[in-house]
Amino acid sequence: MCGIVAYVGDKPCRQHIFDGLLRLEYRGYDSAGFVCVDNKSKRFCCHKEAGMVDIVKKMSETVTCDGSIGMGHTRWATHGIVNQVNAHPHFNCSRTIAVVHNGIIEGFEKIRASLIKEGHEFCSSTDSEVAAHLFSTLLEKNKSISSAVIALTQKLDGAYALIYMLESHPDKLIVIRRKSPMVIGVGNNEMFVASDFLAFSDKTNQIIFVPDDSFAIVTKDNVAIYDFQGNLLNVKIDTINATYATVDKQNFEHFMIKEIYEQKHAIMRTINFFNTIGSMVSTDNLNESNKKNPLITHAENNLSLWRQLGVTADQISTLKTINLVAAGTSWHAARIAQFFFEMIAKIPTHVYLASEFRYMPLFVNKDSLFIMLSQSGETADTLEALRLVNSLDMQTIAITNVPSSSIVREASGFLPMQAGPEISVAATKTFTSQVASLYWLANRMAYERGMINLDQLKIAQDDLFIAAEILETTLETNKLRITQELAPYYAKFDKFIFLSRHINYPFALEAALKLKEVSYIFAQCYPAGELKHGPIALVDEHTPVVIFSVLDELIYNKLVSNAHEVKTRRGHVIAFAFEGQTELIDAADVAFIIPRVNPLLAPIAMSGIMQFFVYQMARELDRPPDKPRNLAKSVTVE
Ligand code: F6R
Numbered sequence: 356m357c358g359i360v361a362y363v364g365d366k367p368c369r370q371h372i373f374d375g376l377l378r379l380e381y382r383g384y385d386s387a388g389f390v391c392v393d394n395k396s397k398r399f400c401c402h403k404e405a406g407m408v409d410i411v412k413k414m415s416e417t418v419t420c421d422g423s424i425g426m427g428h429t430r431w432a433t434h435g436i437v438n439q440v441n442a443h444p445h446f447n448c449s450r451t452i453a454v455v456h457n458g459i460i461e462g463f464e465k466i467r468a469s470l471i472k473e474g475h476e477f478c479s480s481t482d483s484e485v486a487a488h489l490f491s492t493l494l495e496k497n498k499s500i501s502s503a504v505i506a507l508t509q510k511l512d513g514a515y516a517l518i519y520m521l522e523s524h525p526d527k528l529i530v531i532r533r534k535s536p537m538v539i540g541v542g543n544n545e546m547f548v549a550s551d552f553l554a555f556s557d558k559t560n561q562i563i564f565v566p567d568d569s570f571a572i573v574t575k576d577n578v579a580i581y582d583f584q585g586n587l588l589n590v591k592i593d594t595i596n597a598t599y600a601t602v603d604k605q606n607f608e609h610f611m612i613k614e615i616y617e618q619k620h621a622i623m624r625t626i627n628f629f630n631t632i633g634s635m636v637s638t639d640n641l642n643e644s645n646k647k648n649p650l651i652t653h654a655e656n657n658l659s660l661w662r663q664l665g666v667t668a669d670q671i672s673t674l675k676t677i678n679l680v681a682a683g684t685s686w687h688a689a690r691i692a693q694f695f696f697e698m699i700a701k702i703p704t705h706v707y708l709a710s711e712f713r714y715m716p717l718f719v720n721k722d723s724l725f726i727m728l729s730q731s732g733e734t735a736d737t738l739e740a741l742r743l744v745n746s747l748d749m750q751t752i753a754i755t756n757v758p759s760s761s762i763v764r765e766a767s768g769f770l771p772m773q774a775g776p777e778i779s780v781a782a783t784k785t786f787t788s789q790v791a792s793l794y795w796l797a798n799r800m801a802y803e804r805g806m807i808n809l810d811q812l813k814i815a816q817d818d819l820f821i822a823a824e825i826l827e828t829t830l831e832t833n834k835l836r837i838t839q840e841l842a843p844y845y846a847k848f849d850k851f852i853f854l855s856r857h858i859n860y861p862f863a864l865e866a867a868l869k870l871k872e873v874s875y876i877f878a879q880c881y882p883a884g885e886l887k888h889g890p891i892a893l894v895d896e897h898t899p900v901v902i903f904s905v906l907d908e909l910i911y912n913k914l915v916s917n918a919h920e921v922k923t924r925r926g927h928v929i930a931f932a933f934e935g936q937t938e939l940i941d942a943a944d945v946a947f948i949i950p951r952v953n954p955l956l957a958p959i960a961m962s963g964i965m966q967f968f969v970y971q972m973a974r975e976l977d978r979p980p981d982k983p984r985n986l987a988k989s990v991t992v993e
Pocket of ligand 1 (some may be wrong): 443683684685686693728729730731732733734737780781783857868872988989
């Protein structure tokens with residue numbers, strides 16, 4: 356992952372770089388670094404350290420050197436432990452070339468070994484340092500910077516966004532992009548470069564998205580972009596109006612708990628916004644009374660919705676399969692949504708893990724639709740899967756929470772969720788907004804395909820809002836009990852088993868992931884029917900078993916049997932049950948009782964308590980729930 360921010364212009368760069376780094380913290384928070392060509396000494400001045408927010412704040416107070424060209428880096432460690440030496444920037448032997456890197460240089464070990472043979476001395480154990488030493492040898496062998504860059508790109512494999520600064524050319528940033536994102540902001544006698552334009556969104560809205568497999572020579576008043584063969588590219592400047600909003604915790608202790616509480620509104624905002632999409636595109640063909648009724652307006656205006664999604668109504672009617680591609684929590688949302696598309700819209704649906712997708716056989720089918728699901732819209736695995744599908748000319752839709760993201764730009768159509776910025780690394784409100792978005796879309800498709808009528812469409816939306824309401828009210832009713840009694844007790848266990856069936860099995864996977872992420876407690880999740888096929892050997896009084904119920908009578912009864920299987924082996928059961936499910940409630944040691952909802956929306960209704968429970972466990976164990984160790988909010992490496 357990692358975040359990069361750089362500046363060249365006629366102003367001092369230091370404060371801008373530190374501010375930008377803080378904005379890019381979501382890309383990694385293992386270490387931070389800064390380098391500029393110092394105005395006084397005309398030499399590189401570099402500071403770097405392990406750690407993030409505190410370090411950047413400390414540096415911005417203590418670092419005194421400044422210059423009109425500089426860059427900074429926030430690291431998510433891939434190669435080399437988290438320490439000061441492995442922090443970026445990295446330098447060549449004579450410290451006249453500085454580089455920052457986002458991505459992974461594949462096969463760097465071989466290049467490093469041959470550079471060492473040539474006499475280069477390495478300080479760090481990163482893949483990135485290779486880029487500094489290699490470039491210095493290529494600069495010596497080539498006549499121009501451009502030809503050295505071209506030679507470099509022929510030697511480096513993998514994914515990289517690199518920025519070089521040369522002490523000998525203190526007017527230039529050399530920006531190279533292969534797969535990892537890079538944007539340039541065009542200012543007045545100044546240029547900004549970053550992994551994400553939010554780093555400089557308060558400075559300019561004139562943006563150049565550096566194309567994949569290209570490099571740019573950036574000076575304060577010019578940007579020249581070339582492909583890796585050295586051909587000059589004509590790249591347009593886009594105007595982007597999104598701004599970086601400083602989001603604060605308000606009165607909450609952490610962003611995670613604030614975001615857990617925001618879910619009801621995030622879902623409602625998202626669905627209400629989706630309902631306006633049709634009319635945003637066109638309301639011309641609607642009569643006045645329809646314009647006043649949002650549901651009728653948009654149901655009848657489905658055509659405009661399909662246009663926004665880059666498909667036709669005919670394609671939706673004749674669709675043979677849907678493929679959902681995602682990673683992590685988004686993959687769990689996709690697995691829940693498989694039930695929506697298959698049960699409501701009657702469309703066979705496959706769900707793929709983005710990181711596995713590219714290595715599986717892919718059958719080109721023009722009656723197939725791909726939905727790429729990603730909160731950030733930047734996840735490298737999902738982006739690469741999207742590129743593969745695009746290359747085969749199949750239809751793609753992106754559903755993300757970040758409308759300016761790479762995945763949105765590259766998909767044929769998109770649905771922008773309105774969950775609002777999610778700062779906590781563990782996804783909460785974006786997960787439930789994804790589930791809600793996909794439920795809404797499945798119903799819209801079902802309507803288009805004649806599977807449901809307008810009344811049923813309206814009921815579906817009402818059900819969604821009821822589930823969102825229950826998410827919040829059940830959280831409120833169980834809050835004290837979890838905080839005072841349950842979290843302190845369960846935080847003492849060092850492993851958990853999570854079980855469920857049907858639509859709540861992927862939800863149980865999400866619960867287990869959330870517990871692992873924020874509390875570092877080991878959790879294993881199984882479809883409850885699999886328990887007897889092996890995992891039951893793990894059941895004992897030291898391993899709480901969390902069971903999420905479902906609202907299908909037949910499946911519920913099977914879950915009750917699973918609860919008894921656990922109890923008879925001295926296991927300890929925590930049940931998430933629905934009102935009236937007395938058999939499960941009685942069998943459990945602890946039960947959360949949730950009002951009944953539309954059975955397909957059980958994951959939304961149960962999310963609030965589940966997330967609050969794991970959040971409180973993290974607090975009990977003194978973990979930092981907003982920034983768990985080893986993680987980053989946006990995973991831009993494969
Ligand atoms: C877990 C979490 C991750 C992300 C995953 C995909 O809380 O947030 O598992 O879901 O890295 O990220 P997006 O959705 O941005 O593609």
